[in-house]
Amino acid sequence: MAVGYDRVARDVAFTLETKSPAIFENIFLNNACLLLMGSKGRVKIVKGGNRFDERTHLGQNSNVDLRDKYAEIPTTMQNNFQTAYYGQAVVDGSTVVNLVELDQNAGPEKLDDLAQKLVDELMDTFPNKVADAIMQTTSGAADPTSLIEELPATVFGSQTQTTGGIARSDYPGIADPTAAWQTNYSNSAASLDGAAGIATVTKFIWECSKGGSALNQQPDLGLVTSGVFAKISGAADVLRRYTSNEKMADFGFTNFKILNTTLFADRNVPAKNGLFLNTNYMHMQVLGGPKTKTTRDIKVIGEGSTKVPIQISEPIRAYNKLEYSILAYLVFNITMGGLRQHGRMDNLTEA
Numbered sequence: 176m177a178v179g180y181d182r183v184a185r186d187v188a189f190t191l192e193t194k195s196p197a198i199f200e201n202i203f204l205n206n207a208c209l210l211l212m213g214s215k216g217r218v219k220i221v222k223g224g225n226r227f228d229e230r231t232h233l234g235q236n237s238n239v240d241l242r243d244k245y246a247e248i249p250t251t252m253q254n255n256f257q258t259a260y261y262g263q264a265v266v267d268g269s270t271v272v273n274l275v276e277l278d279q280n281a282g283p284e285k286l287d288d289l290a291q292k293l294v295d296e297l298m299d300t301f302p303n304k305v306a307d308a309i310m311q312t313t314s315g316a317a318d319p320t321s322l323i324e325e326l327p328a329t330v331f332g333s334q335t336q337t338t339g340g341i342a343r344s345d346y347p348g349i350a351d352p353t354a355a356w357q358t359n360y361s362n363s364a365a366s367l368d369g370a371a372g373i374a375t376v377t378k379f380i381w382e383c384s385k386g387g388s389a390l391n392q393q394p395d396l397g398l399v400t401s402g403v404f405a406k407i408s409g410a411a412d413v414l415r416r417y418t419s420n421e422k423m424a425d426f427g428f429t430n431f432k433i434l435n436t437t438l439f440a441d442r443n444v445p446a447k448n449g450l451f452l453n454t455n456y457m458h459m460q461v462l463g464g465p466k467t468k469t470t471r472d473i474k475v476i477g478e479g480s481t482k483v484p485i486q487i488s489e490p491i492r493a494y495n496k497l498e499y500s501i502l503a504y505l506v507f508n509i510t511m512g513g514l515r516q517h518g519r520m521d522n523l524t525e526a
Contacts, residue, residue, distance in 0.1 A: 177432035190499045191270065192487040194294045198301055199485050199505070205302035207428050208309070208322070210275040211396050212454050220458045229339060229510040233346050234354035254353075259339025259511060263462055264319035264467040267504035268305050270297065273491065297503060301485070306491045310398075310443035311508055320509040322398075323443075326450050326519035331357050339398030339511060348515060352385050359383045359451075359518030366524035368409035373433060376520070377451070380434050383451055383518040390435045392519060394451035397438040403449060404440035407431050409526070449520040456513035462506035 203213040212218060221227060234255040238248065242448040268292045308314075314321040325338055334357050335345040341356050347353020359382050365375035384392035399407075408431075420430050420437040431438045436451060446449060488502035511517075 188487060189489045191294060191501060195485040195487055198298050200343055201298045202302045202305050206306040207460060208396060212459050215454050217454050217458050220463045221460055222463045227261045227508050227510050229512045231257050231259050231512050233257055233350060252430045257341055259341055260289050261320060261339055261508045261510045263506050264508050265281045265504055265506050270501045272499040290380055307443060317382060322450055326358050326517055328519060328521050330362060332357050352515060355515040358514045361520045362521045362522050366406060367403060368406040377433055379520055380436050381516060391455045393435040394453045395435050395484040396452040396454055398450040400444045400446060401440045401524045406524055407526035447521055447523050447525060449523050451518045452517035456511060456516045458510045460508055460510050
């Protein structure tokens with residue numbers, strides 16, 4: 176007796192499940208922001224729960240100060256650690272397997288590798304959906320964190336929106352920048368084809384780290400429009416004292432660096448804007464499924480031993496059609512462990 180449809184459909188589902196880490200990796204390989212986060216181990220797999228948490232430290236220990244050697248030392252209980260919490264966004268889809276196509280793709284005269292074709296289809300679609308969702312101008316109720324929304328065009332200290340369940344108005348950071356739940360913002364004009372514009376952006380990058388010289392305090396990722404990126408290209412001679420990010424270039428992302436910030440062009444960035452992000456204060460969190468074995472911060476890119484599967488369902492046969500459906504889904508969100516380390520400029524000159 177010939178191999179039954181049930182077995183072939185299960186073989187297709189098994190192939191999708193086996194190849195699902197490649198689908199996840201492809202999401203990262205097609206987005207500069209996610210790729211840089213993956214290369215720095217900023218991907219966290221979480222098992223269970225209905226939200227993603229990020230611990231953040233807002234403020235300093237008020238008991239510490241310069242005092243006379245006979246002065247009393249305060250012992251005030253500190254409450255500087257907060258838990259920012261984020262919802263869980265679901266990106267999903269289905270792969271439909273037609274029974275006639277199964278017949279056509281079996282045996283020596285088969286048309287093509289049906290399973291690989293379905294894998295390729297998911298690999299082409301998931302990256303675009305995730306990349307567009309995290310860069311939406313306005314996010315919906317079912318959407319993940321939008322970087323454009325979380326870096327508003329509002330001055331530091333005056334932002335009132337709630338991020339991670341923490342109201343920004345409660346932590347303006349005017350008196351103490353270390354206690355800020357605020358992102359930086361600048362409307363200063365800058366044309367990146369010359370030294371003056373590069374200096375303006377350099378100053379803003381320093382402001383995002385509040386003058387700290389440590390590399391992990393500076394934004395390490397800058398997303399600009401293709402027009403702004405073209406202006407940067409015109410300043411190649413001025414920028415030659417800076418290096419490029421060779422690892423990102425190896426993955427096909429042309430880039431320039433200013434200080435510790437690697438700049439990329441992104442199609443979803445609004446005109447004249449630049450988003451400056453510090454991946455040391457961000458995570459891409461993913462909800463593990465029943466077959467997920469790893470639960471920790473992982474390094475996705477360049478470490479093949481770590482597997483991050485997209486969840487693949489068993490094939491479901493339609494009762495009135497010649498087809499099976501295989502469902503695929505990913506539960507994720509971008510979470511922020513700090514806000515003052517990020518910033519937005521919105522008056523950059525376009526080419």
